[in-house]
Amino acid sequence: MYKSDEIIIAGFGGQGVLSMGQTLAYAAMIDKKETSWMPSYGPEMRGGTANCIVIVSEGPISSPIVTKFDSGIVLNQPSMEKFEEAIKPGGVLVYEASTIITAPTRTDITVLKIPAIDEANKMNKKQVANMIMLGAFLELKPILAMESILSALKKVLPERHHHTIPLNEKAILRGRELAAEQLTVSNTI
Amino acid sequence: MTKEPLKPREVKLMKGNEALAEAAIRAGMDAYFGYPITPQSEVLEYLTIEVPKRSGLVLQAESEVAAINMIYGASGAGGRVMTSSSSPGISLMQEGLSYIASAELPCLVVNVNRGGPGLGTIQPSQGDYFQSTKGGGHGDYRLIVLAPASVQEMADFVFDGFVLAEKYRGPVLILADGALGQMMEKVDLKAEGSLPKTVPSWATRGRSKDRDPNIITSLFIQPEKMEQINMRLQAKYKIIAEKEVRYEEYHTDDADYILVAYGLSARIVRKTVDLAREKGIKAGLLRPQTLFPFPSVRIAELAKHAKAFLDVEMNAGQMVEDVRLAVNGKTEVFFKGRMGGIIPSPEEILEELERIDEKIVAYQE
Numbered sequence: 001m002y003k004s005d006e007i008i009i010a011g012f013g014g015q016g017v018l019s020m021g022q023t024l025a026y027a028a029m030i031d032k033k034e035t036s037w038m039p040s041y042g043p044e045m046r047g048g049t050a051n052c053i054v055i056v057s058e059g060p061i062s063s064p065i066v067t068k069f070d071s072g073i074v075l076n077q078p079s080m081e082k083f084e085e086a087i088k089p090g091g092v093l094v095y096e097a098s099t100i101i102t103a104p105t106r107t108d109i110t111v112l113k114i115p116a117i118d119e120a121n122k123m124n125k126k127q128v129a130n131m132i133m134l135g136a137f138l139e140l141k142p143i144l145a146m147e148s149i150l151s152a153l154k155k156v157l158p159e160r161h162h163h164t165i166p167l168n169e170k171a172i173l174r175g176r177e178l179a180a181e182q183l184t185v186s187n188t189i
Numbered sequence: 190m191t192k193e194p195l196k197p198r199e200v201k202l203m204k205g206n207e208a209l210a211e212a213a214i215r216a217g218m219d220a221y222f223g224y225p226i227t228p229q230s231e232v233l234e235y236l237t238i239e240v241p242k243r244s245g246l247v248l249q250a251e252s253e254v255a256a257i258n259m260i261y262g263a264s265g266a267g268g269r270v271m272t273s274s275s276s277p278g279i280s281l282m283q284e285g286l287s288y289i290a291s292a293e294l295p296c297l298v299v300n301v302n303r304g305g306p307g308l309g310t311i312q313p314s315q316g317d318y319f320q321s322t323k324g325g326g327h328g329d330y331r332l333i334v335l336a337p338a339s340v341q342e343m344a345d346f347v348f349d350g351f352v353l354a355e356k357y358r359g360p361v362l363i364l365a366d367g368a369l370g371q372m373m374e375k376v377d378l379k380a381e382g383s384l385p386k387t388v389p390s391w392a393t394r395g396r397s398k399d400r401d402p403n404i405i406t407s408l409f410i411q412p413e414k415m416e417q418i419n420m421r422l423q424a425k426y427k428i429i430a431e432k433e434v435r436y437e438e439y440h441t442d443d444a445d446y447i448l449v450a451y452g453l454s455a456r457i458v459r460k461t462v463d464l465a466r467e468k469g470i471k472a473g474l475l476r477p478q479t480l481f482p483f484p485s486v487r488i489a490e491l492a493k494h495a496k497a498f499l500d501v502e503m504n505a506g507q508m509v510e511d512v513r514l515a516v517n518g519k520t521e522v523f524f525k526g527r528m529g530g531i532i533p534s535p536e537e538i539l540e541e542l543e544r545i546d547e548k549i550v551a552y553q554e
Binding site for chain 1: 374460
């Protein structure tokens with residue numbers, strides 16, 4: 001069977017979870033991989049939460065909708081409650097630690113705790129929290145080339161926001177640093 | 190307003206609904222009439238933004254009933270026209286579709302199927318197979334039904350749909366589902382303006398002095414005349430059934446088990462086939478790309494060698510009736526389905542296939 005990464009990205013509407021997913025999907029396309037992006041559009045989005053499923057695969061993608069995930073990027077408490085159990089054993093979970101109060105209890109997955117909102121506020125742009133999360137995820141799982149991610153940003157962001165691309169890049173790098181620090185610490189334990 | 194130049198061939202990451210709408214503009218659509226409904230509202234939304242900058246006309250009708258009758262009128266005037274909706278809205282259009290089929294007018298109708306019956310759910314479903322392929326409205330008529338299974342086919346089938354509609358002078362339906370409409374995938378879009386267009390001789394665009402008036406109607410009060418019309422329609426459907434069947438096969442050459450599925454289900458079954466082969470079960474997939482005409486001849490051929498068929502749908506079992514008719518008792522036909530907007534997993538279909546395999550092996554011993 002070919003390699004495939006099934007990723008859930010979840011949070012509140014407005015946190016940029018859908019555009020984070022689109023950035024991954026666009027980068028996958030640039031990297032000549034098969035990819036699909038599927039937003040929540042059903043009853044689950046009516047409560048203010050938003051999520052999308054992104055699949056990055058070496059071969060054809062069957063269903064764009066899956067219920068178990070290799071990776072989770074989670075930005076709010078309700079999504080943490082919903083998706084912690086949906087991560088496959090051996091998978092990864094990157095969560096936003098400034099607002100999520102209950103840390104995951106799973107021991108069979110790799111967990112990264114990223115205070116992305118606090119970090120974004122330090123950069124004076126709270127909108128880039130999603131990119132910090134994305135950077136952290138890509139440090140943990142480098143499934144796509146960083147230059148593809150940066151090219152993808154140009155496709156995903158509307159032209160009127162293109163002046164924010166350098167800041168988004170900086171946020172992605174900050175996310176990678178935060179993840180790298182944590183991964184080094186956990187390796188020494 | 191200055192119009193944008195024609196778009197070249199492009200590769201993009203797009204939602205199914207948007208790719209379909211973009212393809213319609215590129216295919217030279219003259220007019221779109223529709224009414225919003227989840228999960229296909231992006232079609233109207235996209236066209237409302239793009240059409241005024243490009244070419245054609247887009248109008249939000251006051252209802253689906255109005256939209257389909259606008260299609261009737263605009264097609265009668267010789268326009269290349271499209272409407273789209275989702276299940277309950279498509280039900281509202283059935284009277285108009287029957288009229289259009291009878292009046293023999295080309296048009297493209299898109300159904301982004303959601304779960305029913307009733308208002309149901311906005312999640313993906315294939316519950317409208319019967320309605321799509323067996324008429325839907327009243328009287329003896331058929332729609333050519335194209336069943337995309339990817340965002341790429343959402344775009345490609347718009348071009349094919351217009352070609353078929355104009356070739357056979359009748360309505361063509363693209364039967365998608367909520368997931369295909371909402372998901373983003375890579376799509377290779379054809380160049381704009383690549384599909385030729387002529388004003389048909391039967392169009393009602395004002396009479397020139399050198400010919401008789403063109404009359405478009407679906408009212409033929411004399412039964413003898415009505416029967417003639419019926420016979421002409423049936424002769425047309427027979428030609429379509431002979432010439433326009435399309436399907437895709439995956440590992441069917443040596444397959445003991447033929448799985449039949451269309452649209453989103455077929456993508457899932459493709460994975461089941463891979464999983465089954467890893468376990469030593471020789472499975473293959475037949476994916477109809479046209480639901481009418483149906484690949485009955487190919488299924489009958491496969492039935493000569495297959496141990497059994499497994500039909501998979503996101504409904505209570507609709508296409509399975511056509512599979513059984515085609516298999517015609519030569520071998521057993523099983524069914525696996527999920528309803529109400531639930532998408533089956535490749536693994537649960539594999540479990541069903543393994544049960545069938547055990548049963549068949551036990552029977553043979």
